[in-house]
Every structure is written in C-alpha cells, then in structure tokens.
Amino acid sequence: MQDRKKVFSWAFYDWANSAYSTTVMAGFFPLFFEKFYSNPDDVIQSTYQLGIANSVSSIVIALFAPILGAIADRGSAKKKLLITFAFLGVLMTAALWFVGQGEWKLAVFFYVMATIGFMAGNIFYDSLLPAVANRDKVDYVSALGYSLGYLGGGLLFLVNVLMYLHPDWFGIPDSLPLLSDFHFFLLLFGGVFLLYLLFFSYLSQKVMIRYLFIKQSLEGWHS
Template identity: 30%
Template sequence: MQTQIEKGNQKVINAWTFYDWANSVYPLVITTAIFPLYYKSIVGDDANVLGRSFDSVEIYSYAIALSLLIVSILSPILSGIADYIGNKKIFMKSFNYLGAFSCFGLFIWEVIPIELGLLFCITANVGFWGSIVFYNAYLPEIAKPENHDKISAKGFSRGYLGSSILLVLCLFSIMVLDWSPKYSFLMAGIWWIGFAQISYKNLPGDISENIKLSDGVLSQGYKELKSVWMEFSKIKRLKRYLVAFFVFSMALQTIMTMAQFFGTEAIDWSIGVDFSSLNVLSENYHSKRADMVESHMQTGMIVSILFIQLVAIPGAMLFAKLSNMWGNIKVLIVALIFWIFICLSAYVVNSPIHFYILAGSVGFVMGGIQSLSRSTYSKFLPKTQDHASYFSFYDVLEKIGMTIGILSFGYLTGAFSIRYSIMALTLFFVVGLILLLFVPREKKYDLSI
C-alpha cells in the first residue's frame, strides 16, 4: 500500500535528519535542563497527589513511566494503520503537535493542580516518543544499509546542535532578560512545531485512496508485532541483539531522562562557594547562604548540560566511524563498558568538579550509543517494505525497557536514595553487556544470520 521511496535522495535525508533538530529541544529543555529545576522549585521535595504524599522525584518518575507505557500500547495500533494506509507522516505530525501543545500546557503549571501538571508531562512525553516511532521507521526506507550509521549520527548531531542553540536562547531569557523559566516551555513548543514543518514538506506520506479502517486494521499492529517476533526468532543475530538492547535501554534512557535530578540531589553544591562576604552573625545568614548554593547549583547544572550537548556531537560521529572499522556490536560493547564505569563513578561523586567530569563523559558516549543502537537495528533488519511495524517493535521494546528502568529509579529513590537508583541502573548495563557478547558479529552490511 506504500509509495516506494528513492533511497539516497539527499533532499529526503536532510528533511529526515532535520526532525532531530526540531524535536531534540523537548528532551533537552523540557526533560533535562530547565523543567526539572522549575519543577523542584515549584513542587519542593514532597508532592501531594490524589491525597497521597510522594517524594517529588518519585511521582515524576511514575508519570514518565506511565507515558511510556501508553506509547507502548498505542504504537502497534497506529503502526498497523500507518502501514495499511501507507502514511507514517500523518501520525508523526499528530504526536508532534500533541507534545508541543503539552509543552504550552506546562507554561501554566503554577496555576493548575499538580495532577493536571503531571498530565501535561505525560502527554508531552507521549507526543515526543510517539512521533519518534514513525520518525525512526523512515530510516531504512530513505537510506541504504551502509549509510545508516552516518545518517543516524548526522540526525543526532543536528539534534544536539539545534537544541543547544535553543537552550542558550532560553538561558539568555532567564538570566539576562529576567524572564520566568516557564517561557522556555513556550519556546520549546514553538521551535518543535515550527522546524518540523521543514521535515514534513519533503518526507513522503501519500495516503492510499478509498481506505476504510476496520476492526481488523486496528488490531493489525499487534498481529504484526507477533509476526515480527516470530520472524526475528529465526534470525539469531537480530533476536539476541534485541534482547541485549531491551536490557541496556532500561538504564540508558532512564539516565537521560532523570539525570538532572541526580545533580540536584546527590551533589554538594556548597563546595567551591565563597561565603566570606556573609556575616555569620546576621539573622538572614542561613537564607543568604542557601540562596548562594541554589544559584551555584542552577549555574552548574546548566553548564554541565551545555557541556554534554557539545561533546555529544563529536561522540556520535566518532562512534559512527568506529562502527565502520570494528563493527557495530564491538563498538556497542565498548560503549556499555564506558557506561558501567560512569555509573560506578556516579555512586561516589559528591563535588561539582567531579560532576562536570562525569557529565562530559556521559555526553561523549550518549550520542554514540543512541545513534548506533538505532542504526544497528536498522541494518540488521530483513528486507521488507513494512518498516513502520518493524520499528514499532523496536520502539515498544525500548519503551517497556524504559518503563521498567524509570519505575525502578523512582521506587528506589523514594524508598532509599538516588544513589541506590544509579547502582540499579549499573546492573542493567552489566547484564546488557553480557548479552551483547553473545550476539554474532555482523558481516558488513550482510543481513543474513
């Protein structure tokens, strides 16, 4: 039912990679840089939701986990419809607009009940990850296997650059123009919708004529997932890779989603602050001291996030080059070893300077493992025109893994401390690494077993 797409068309490829430029402002500005600090400043350490008291990080984790579960349930249905009518773009757009308008909803957080605010967090995340399902499904249709690593890395690099530019603009509005951080949420939503139009203009998406959706079509996505898994079960390399990916994605995406809270709760931001100008005997000594520490923390978190974005670009490109030299699986193994050392280091990190070093290490390996995970799956796929369903399977697997990871993070943070949560994520990386060792090495661009 789908229109054939010319592989290697640079206009289409550029349009595809530009959606990374558009959507990456959401994970940076909303989930990583500005909203977590804003959320903590408004909600505090404890949140009363539906009459029950929660640790504020814990309940936020549960909201994000719920959004991922929703995406896991919806994407098979929508992918089945997308394959049937031959149009992924219409669903990519719909999720894009849901996410962006939910960012506008976060603007009014201060004047609405916390339950409604968390609902906007859920719908924003559903919008982002839902659009990514259909975005990823374009890759094997627009590019040849030997170019997947390069194009995937190019998309992530554009995303890091574009989101960094908007973050700088947001910080300028906050620190120089003295705007409220909530205006950054409006800016993120406008950027996301606006620049996405460049992608929509050139990405293919013709709807087949005279299509009537039946109940069978609505359930077709789940049938296709089952069919995809049955097919994957016969391909040892792909099946083993997916199992390993499922495990290490539990940790990878959780860290990227919740890292900001680690910085605010686990690091002693009083280290390095000069309190000599304060009068110890003054009545407001403690409040002024707290304000100085808070200011140091906010500046430090912003610097670390910008640092992550900058080093992620060369990281993504380096990992793409290494994959051509060593093969994807070997490079992923190296990346997971790197992640294990990062998590072990995070357990003992306490000072800001060590946190900056940790942030730089995270940024360097983060871009590489993200783009390589996506392109490895794309290259390992059997020949098919049914890319939406195959990438729906990939995304469902990733979202279920993220749901488990974020729920574990939230529960351990609420029950013990955020450092215990990091150690749990280390275990996911270790198991994922062991599973990757059993993935047969790929022959270059050979999709056979």
C-alpha cells in the same frame, strides 16, 4: 537535489525533537515542577510525583509501542502520524503555560501527554529512514540526524541556561517570576519544533515500501 532536501528535512526534525528531551525532560521541567507546580518545601513529595509522571508515560509507550511499531512498519500514514504526535507534544508542552502554582496534577497530565507525543513520534520518525536514504546511506543519514539532534538540543539548552542566569541579556526584566522565564522556554521550544516540522513536510511518501523491513529481514535470514 530533491534527495538532499529529503535527507536534511528528515535530519532537522531531530534537531527540534531533541530540544524537548534536553530543555523539558532533563533540564527545566523537573526544576520548576519542584519549585512551582508541586510543594517546594517537600523535595521527597515532588520527586515522587514527578517519578509517577515519568513512569506513566513510559508504561503507556511500552504497552502501545508494539502496535505503533506494526503500524509504522506496514502502514502508509507514517508521516501523518508523526506530525500528529509531534503536534500533540508541542501543544501539551505549551499548555503548561496555563497551569497555576500548586496544580501539580494538571502539570503532570500535560507533561505525560507531551512525553507520549515525543516518544510515539520517534517511532514513526525512525520508520521513515528507509524512505529517505538508500540502503548504503542509511548509517550516514541516521548519524546525521543524531548529530543535528545533539547540536540542536544542546544549543537550545545553552540559550535557556543563559536566559535563566542572565535574563537582562534577552530583555527580560529581573522582576519577572521564575516561571515566566520557563514558559518562554516552552513556547520557544514549540516554535522551533513547529518550524522544523514545516521543513520536514518536504518528505514524500511515494517511495514508501509497505513491507520493506519484513523483506529485509527475510533476505538477511536466507543469506
């Protein structure tokens, strides 16, 4: 029973984690960045600014990924670092609530930090898979996480789209500014993320093996 709890708590993290990539990165942040944070009359400028934000976050992760990967493979604080980066993503996403119209630099800063938290958290999330699943079940558990991720991210995105198109269905007055709806999406994402992060706390570090990946690599080389 405990193994099943660990498996599903690990997989449900992806459920919440994917909500960021669908709702924020792919869905609504680019839309509201153009219409509110940047200049709505200059699409080229807003696209350029958003491109800078995505490039900066990708470069930072590319530079630090080898270090974070080494820590993930050999360290014993994987879960703590995962939670740290996950909370960074949640807090920076929710911080967009306080960004005013036209303050694109501040919006970019919060977005970049949130994306770094999202991407860095994924490194430690993936590194915990051997602690959750036996070697013969790794593929199954990994597929379960991906499946729940697509399901969770897709469902939240669907709800957000319905809220955007039919705010009255959710008790949101039509007179509310567009950005208020987006802020609600962000807080909803943060709440879902934190909820499943609490589920994830079932995972124990006792079964961690410090050099598991190195050992497996050597075994594969000798065979």
